[in-house]
């Protein structure tokens with residue numbers, strides 16, 4: 128369904144854009160229907176940039192992102208199948224309009240011919256799907272709803288489209304613990320209906336909770352990826368091990384603690400790219416600076 132092949136993103140920085148920073152470096156992975164893939168890494172590791180490229184909000188410097196075999200284009204038809212939800216649900220709503228205006232905009236863009244009565248029933252049904260009581264949320268302004276209710280409204284909006292892939296970027300980080308679990312359970316339920324989810328998080332425990340596969344990013348590059356059980360149960364890269372043992376420090380800047388002098392996988396081919404150390408479990412060379 129979604130494929131990233133050798134994707135790199137460089138941003139121009141500096142007063143005249145004369146310098147570049149590589150936010151994402153040669154990243155390849157895929158997401159298939161009915162699967163949650165979690166993208167984890169510390170702050171600044173490139174997670175959101177990957178999400179934004181998939182959503183067509185940032186261009187790709189080199190490599191390719193394809194959806195159902197076709198290059199990603201930020202076009203209306205693409206957004207029928209691929210939607211993004213972000214950390215701060217309040218920023219997705221215009222405070223001067225009632226929150227359900229997001230549904231009116233979907234109707235206007237994608238279903239102008241659907242009669243009002245039928246549309247209203249579809250909206251109510253989508254709201255019930257995300258466990259919201261339509262009578263309690265329709266007609267309200269964003270400030271009259273909680274963060275959890277607004278995140279669910281956004282998921283309901285996505286469900287009204289023919290959505291196949293949801294890019295969920297830190298969507299639970301502003302929610303309290305019990306609402307967070309509710310939203311995660313909702314995503315788990317949606318994946319059983321065939322939805323693919325790219326779950327971007329710096330919270331390892333949440334990624335572990337939901338995802339079949341996990342991709343670990345460091346400084347824009349994948350250092351390890353594979354089945355979540357393998358990555359969490361038998362982490363091969365020192366950086367992954369450091370992440371797993373240092374959860375409270377995840378918001379720190381990039382560190383060099385993971386760089387090591389010798390790497391078990393260097394001679395086995397990891398120096399040339401990700402090495403499949405065991406079936407479905409890939410690791411990068413840990414001598415990062417020298418590889």
Ligand SMILES: Nc1ncnc2c1ncn2[C@@H]1O[C@H](COP(=O)(O)OP(=O)(O)OP(=O)(O)O)[C@@H](O)[C@H]1O
Pocket residue numbers: 138139140148149150168169170171172173174175176177329
């Ligand atoms: N528009 C931009 N211009 C220049 N640099 C950028 C831009 N967007 C992101 N970056 C840089 O790219 C790197 C990756 O940023 P990104 O937001 O993707 O990281 P992240 O892993 O999502 O971090 P966080 O968890 O804090 O959101 C960072 O060094 C960031 O400063």
